[in-house]
Amino acid sequence: MNKLIRRRETHSSVQWDENKLHPLLARVYSGRGVRSSQDLDLGLTHLLPPAQLLNAERAAKMLADALAEQQRILIVGDYDADGATSTALALDALKSFGATQVSYLVPNRFEYGYGLTREIVELALEQGKPDIIITVDNGISSIDGIATAREQGINTLITDHHLAGHQLPDADVIVNPNQPGCNFPSKNLAGVGVIFYIMMALRSELRNRDWFADRTEPNLGRLTDLVALGTVADVVPLDRNNRILVAAGLQRIRAGQARPGIIALLEVASRPLRGVVASDLGFAVGPRINAAGRLDDISVGIECLLQDEPSAARRLASELHQKNQDRRQIEQGMQDQALQLLDELALDEVGVPVAMTLYQGDWHQGVIGILASRIKDRLHRPTIVFADGDESEIKGSARSINGIHIRDILDAVATRHPGMILKFGGHAMAAGLTIPRELYRDFNTAFIAEVERHAKDVELQAVVESDGELGAGDFALDLANELRFAGPWGQHFPEPVFDGHFKIVQQRLVGDKHLKLVLSLKDSQQIIDAIAFNVDLDVWPDESVLEVEVAYRLEVNEFRGKRSVQLMVEYLRAL
Structure with a gap:
């Protein structure tokens, strides 16, 4: 399908610190709604406070009481990467606070479906009646499941981020930035972000109770690797608050301080730690965890994230890698069938x-x-x-x-x-x-x-949002590297894309479906490598095409120890 390349609006009135910010990066940020250099400060001290999240303090008191009474706590999660990271974070944090009877249960999507259902409560009772059930990344639509838990005398805490229906479950406490009456400024928290906020509120409540007088107070910053992974993998909008959370997690991963499971998943995906960016979490780590929930049981992914031993983490990461390979094979077969159905239409x-x-x-x-x-x-x-x-x-x-x-x-x-x-x-x-x-x-x-x-006022033409053209001097390794690490980029704060007209010097297929190009700037002799993945083989390569309009990302290509600039083609059209 042909696409429209549309350039983003920028705001020339924005004031930047010119000594610290490349003019091109200033243009990119302006096109994403950033209005000042201060908005680019992503330190954890700028996080929105937990007190602004409706019922977070009530949830903290409930959990503090549960810890004091050594209650049996059951975490009911979800079968995707956000649910897996949420479950692992809740379990890890509660244990670090002193919980001795905490476990988790995630519905098998093929047997029980989604969320806290009556059947899941009954399964939980078979495994030993909990005193409290905490849902993570689900629960806001679990009317019957919450009712069943209450009938059994189980306290319930819902932590979720999905939109509420017309009726809310009758839980003891609901924490969800998207529930009616919640004025939390960021409605974009992922499920893992919500439970992280509750754990911050719980730490404050425990401080007020002198809980740490004879215990070591845990550093919740060590959980940000999980928060970053779940937030990016769930493709929630990266507003400033979410970018703060993701930036903290990425910094931890690059420093080699992430949990062994995340390090192992990056290793099996051949992503070096020092160069990790948000897209690596979204396209490499997240899918491998999701594969477990899609094909079998997400608990493999959760256990990988909970592992303290690198060797055990590597073994589970390899298992997840294989599941992802299986998922790809199944998906390709389904996609071929779907395209055949579309052809018939x-x-x-x-x-x-x-x-x-x-x-x-x-x-x-x-x-x-x-x-x-x-x-x-x-x-x-x-x-x-x-x-x-x-x-x-x-x-x-x-x-x-x-x-x-x-x-x-x-x-x-x-x-x-x-x-x-x-x-x-x-x-x-x-x-x-x-x-x-x-x-x-x-x-x-x-x-x-x-x-x-x-859809009357909705644009049904596919659009590629561009940050404009690059000058000849912008195709530089240093600038490509700066753009890569300048984010974190993601949903609603997308990685920079540029556009321009180029002459084709060479074109050939690699890997049977990817188009490798050598391009030259239209008005100069400067040569640039480019690659377009999964091209339409009925169209490309086409030796008769001499000029193209290209929308692309400026990337750093590493091959046999040599680094060079490469254009990652988002859209390609013959001129």
Whole structure:
């Protein structure tokens, strides 16, 4: 699909310290809403205080009482990287505070589905009745599960970041920046960020109780590697507060002070510690943890994160690496089938609909979310991919585009068509749902109609946001290196992308699907290497094309000990 390259607006009124900031970097920051040099100070002292997070102090008192009484604490997590890091952080922190009876339970997505359900409470009772259940990265929609826990006399603390439905669970305490009545300035905390904030509040409460008079007070900064990983992997917007958390974790990892599990996962992904950036967490570490939850049991990922012994961490990291390889193979087969289905729809002739759903019974439930994301990126349309669930149900994973709030869309469909959606949850860009199998076609019609109602003012043309052109002197190793470490870059604070017209000097395929290019600046003889991954093989290479419009990232390429500038192509169009 052709894309529109659109240059970001910058604000010339912003005041920068010119001695400390390269002019190009100043332009990049300005285009992302940074208004002063002070906004770039990402020290932990600038974190929003836990007291501003609704019920964080109530949760701290509840947990402090549980520690004092040595209550049995059960953490109920989620089966993705945010859930895994949240679970590991809660377990690690509570033990460091002195908890002696704390354990975790994560639902197997294929047996129990998502969140704290009645079945999970019953399973917890079989393993030994807890005094308190803490949900991490889930719980805000667990009406029945919380009710069951209360019936059994179990205290409940929900820690979550997903959007609340019309009814809140009747938990003892709910901490969620997105719940009604919470005025926390950052609504973008990941699940791991929420539980980290509660642990900061708990430490303050324990200080007030002189808990550390005869104990060593733990350094919560050592948990920021987990916070950074879960925050980046869950693709939440990197507002300043989240960038502070991610920057602290990255600094810890680069210094070699991360937990053995994260170090081992970076090693199996061939990412050197000293050069780790946020994208390494998002594209290398996160997927390997997610693979465990997608294909089997996320507890392998959690145990890897909890390991103190490097050798054991490496063994578990290797297991996760293999699961990720298996996941890729499954995904490729599903993607080939999905593209065949799209070909059968003849979209080039009839036009791309405003939204897309795909269903195949034998697709893997754990991988449909990735497939939905791939199709969404290809078509630039909200996309839901379904696979068979239990008995007469099918389960769907939805991904959306800017301007279409996918959870609100599902809520509207459920309201207009009672009984069509059995359950759903999520946020603006991603959601999950279950529907009766026989209602798939009806749901497809209702979903497309609802998206049409909301899409009147939404740009359905795929857009590449660019930070403008680079001058000949900007294609420099030092600047590429400075841009790499200047973030942390991520969702809503994206890595810099530039655009320009170039002449093609050479073009060839490498690895059967990647296009290696040698380009020259249009108005000079300067030569630059570039690479475009996973190109359309029906189009490239094309020896007849002499000039191209390119949107790209400025990267440092290391090969056999030699470092050079390379353009990582985001979009390529023949001129």
